[in-house]
Amino acid sequence: MFEKLEKQTLSGRVYAQIEALITGGEWEIGSRIPREADLMEQLGVSRNTLREAIRGLVQVGLLETRQGDGTFVTASSELSAILHKRISRSSILEALEVQHALDREAAALACERRTDDDLTQMERYAAACRQAMSGSEDHEAFKDADWNLHRTVVAASRNRLLADLYESLFEKLQVSILANRSISGTRYEIGHPTLIAAIRDRDAERAIRSVDDYIAHFKAPHERPDDNWTDV
Amino acid sequence: MFEKLEKQTLSGRVYAQIEALITGGEWEIGSRIPREADLMEQLGVSRNTLREAIRGLVQVGLLETRQGDGTFVTASSELSAILHKRISRSSILEALEVQHALDREAAALACERRTDDDLTQMERYAAACRQAMSGSEDHEAFKDADWNLHRTVVAASRNRLLADLYESLFEKLQVSILANRSISGTRYEIGHPTLIAAIRDRDAERAIRSVDDYIAHFKAPHERPDDNWTDV
């Protein structure tokens, strides 16, 4: 019947404003934000109020303060910050299993909902993967293209929650998975054409199978459950 | 080589201490925490420091302050708080698809890693489901038992990350999924024996299929993508 007219606290509104600047990309990751005095003036609030808002953003993981230096942006969304905290306390195997779960569902849904644009984009990234591994073996480029391909598939699932979780969970992880072992990219690249073909033909069964194969390659070296790492 | 000797900020340490009380269960959900003045004394810090810590916990979603009344515990972990925030902005269909993904993986892993204890517990909850729906149709009891069964399967996957995500995501959601439609429990209950049998026989294929069937029942009424709800 009635809308819940919310009477938010002032520091809460400041928090929201700053958060919007970060999630909106106006304050880029790694950049230094204005000093307290300036923000106080620009926002028209007292130092305490501002600091409470900042402290909230620090605890959530969007900001990091360095006494004597300044305050810096460290992440672009609450979700990604918190999940990053959590996943850094997990084993690589655990993370891979979760990724597997989401990849499978995304692939299946993408079969139903993909557009032709999705498809061409996937093919572009797959080509980039191939090119990165042919000859010079540019692992960095392969990693980027591979990650983009995954993201495209997930985006094609048309499930924002799934996509947000996926990106937040594995964004920073992708580095350590691919970087920490000298992969011979050709092996992993094999899965791409199969997956894309399955999605093109809207064949969910086949798409899932190809994801299974793909993940199995990564999982193999991690079959011990106590394979923790501290900082991705 | 060296541990990163952390020189944490005072308000950060206060935050950690209070968070530990909450996640450790000493301060239960819904309870009122001591007033600022008392906490100041007990912790030996100033108002500002304490308030910054509290504000952090509020923004993360572990606490809620009500001016003129007090401060209350609203969640038991950062993850669950943030994910609850996020999922409340999703459609039921999106949530179900993610649940599907995690359920499948959990079922498959449970086939590998389940113990006999896991199995007996699953059977106990399945029995509770049957009993709840026989005769009097106690939907509340069915919902609890069903949820416990799911949690047991997920726990049997021996993947803490997966389990944390699962519980944090769907803990509060389970209510609205099951409550909002007058389910004839017998239909959904069918899946339980099949799933448990598959896990007993360590037959991942069959376990996954039975999860598919199970979720399909719930999904059916939600095939429209704009089925948003605001507050679970």
Add this chain to the structure above:
DNA sequence: AAAGAACCAATCATCCTACCTTTAAAATGA
């Protein structure tokens, strides 16, 4: 006695001033 109004105490919200600690960078000197 019941209903409403006025009051009051408890609690969080905001602002203020003052001073401390840490850091990066500039100034200094060998």
Add this chain to the structure above:
DNA sequence: TCATTTTAAAGGTAGGATGATTGGTTCTTT
């Protein structure tokens, strides 16, 4: 040129004062 010292800037902590909101109590009116 290099190492040391100094300094200015930034965030960290403290404590006081006042405002705003809420829930409960008390008082009035009918």
